[in-house]
Amino acid sequence: MKTIDMKSLVGTEVVIDRDDFLSGKYSKEIEHLLVERSALVFREMHLTKEEQLQFAATIGSPIAFGDSAVSNISLDPEVSTSAEYTRGAFYWHIDGANDAVPAKATMLTAKKLSDEGGDTLICNTYAAYADLPEDEKARLDGLMVRHALEATQRMVRPDYSAKDLEIWRSRSSQTHPLVWHHKHGGSSLLIGGTALYVHDMSFEDSSMLLARLMDYATQEKYVYRHKWTVGDFLLWDNTGTIHRADFYPLDSDRLMHRTTLHGEEPVTVGRMAVSNA
Numbered sequence: 001m002k003t004i005d006m007k008s009l010v011g012t013e014v015v016i017d018r019d020d021f022l023s024g025k026y027s028k029e030i031e032h033l034l035v036e037r038s039a040l041v042f043r044e045m046h047l048t049k050e051e052q053l054q055f056a057a058t059i060g061s062p063i064a065f066g067d068s069a070v071s072n073i074s075l076d077p078e079v080s081t082s083a084e085y086t087r088g089a090f091y092w093h094i095d096g097a098n099d100a101v102p103a104k105a106t107m108l109t110a111k112k113l114s115d116e117g118g119d120t121l122i123c124n125t126y127a128a129y130a131d132l133p134e135d136e137k138a139r140l141d142g143l144m145v146r147h148a149l150e151a152t153q154r155m156v157r158p159d160y161s162a163k164d165l166e167i168w169r170s171r172s173s174q175t176h177p178l179v180w181h182h183k184h185g186g187s188s189l190l191i192g193g194t195a196l197y198v199h200d201m202s203f204e205d206s207s208m209l210l211a212r213l214m215d216y217a218t219q220e221k222y223v224y225r226h227k228w229t230v231g232d233f234l235l236w237d238n239t240g241t242i243h244r245a246d247f248y249p250l251d252s253d254r255l256m257h258r259t260t261l262h263g264e265e266p267v268t269v270g271r272m273a274v275s276n277a
């Protein structure tokens with residue numbers, strides 16, 4: 001297995017024998033590298049759904065959506081059952097931020113690309129947090145943030161109705177600490193488009209803090225931008241990153257095969273327990 005770092009703080013290309021990749025021969029090295037580098041690129045692997053699942057099982061436990069743990073990601077409702085929520089992925093987010101335990105990792109295989117746009121961007125929030133001044137870290141520690149589908153969908157559909165709110169609010173939502181202190185010692189920012197508000201703060205202060213942190217974290221130096229070739233396989237550590245798809249035309253037939261892995265570390269480990277009020 002050979003590695004080529006794409007940027008100093010985020011993103012590494014992995015060159016690996018296909019059989020070694022599928023067999024899990026280097027699974028421990030890949031898991032370690034994933035936390036260290038946030039995003040791993042395996043170029044033009046052209047994995048079948050079965051192969052993607054075979055690899056996924058070497059580093060974790062794939063989450064089944066419906067009858068499969070490989071989902072079609074597309075804006076076309078005929079191709080993807082979750083197409084109406086896919087536009088939310090144009091905004092920075094963590095997969096499963098609205099759940100008690102966010103996904104461990106997410107992986108995509110590019111099947112069809114858009115003629116324009118559609119890059120995937122991964123932002124290393126371990127590195128962003130580590131670079132914060134100590135007094136800022138102290139201010140952020142202990143702050144709690146509400147995450148909900150409503151937050152992302154309000155950006156996608158600003159003319160939402162009360163009925164829309166009811167539907168979005170019927171889905172899971174969660175209060176998480178703003179700073180996630182991990183078992184391995186690193187700390188990451190739990191922010192993104194799912195963040196509805198910071199608890200115990202005025203609306204104005206809450207939205208300003210969240211916007212300021214997003215501006216700060218998504219600086220160029222913390223972000224890897226993947227420009228896709230059909231067949232590429234991209235894997236990211238979902239617990240120490242935020243990610244988004246760059247905008248692409250809504251009538252594009254861009255198609256990704258996505259697999260996410262069950263989270264293995266509750267956000268509140270090492271912190272106070274929070275009731276999901």
Ligand SMILES: [Fe+2]
Nearest residue numbers: 089093094095
């Ligand atoms: Fe996502």
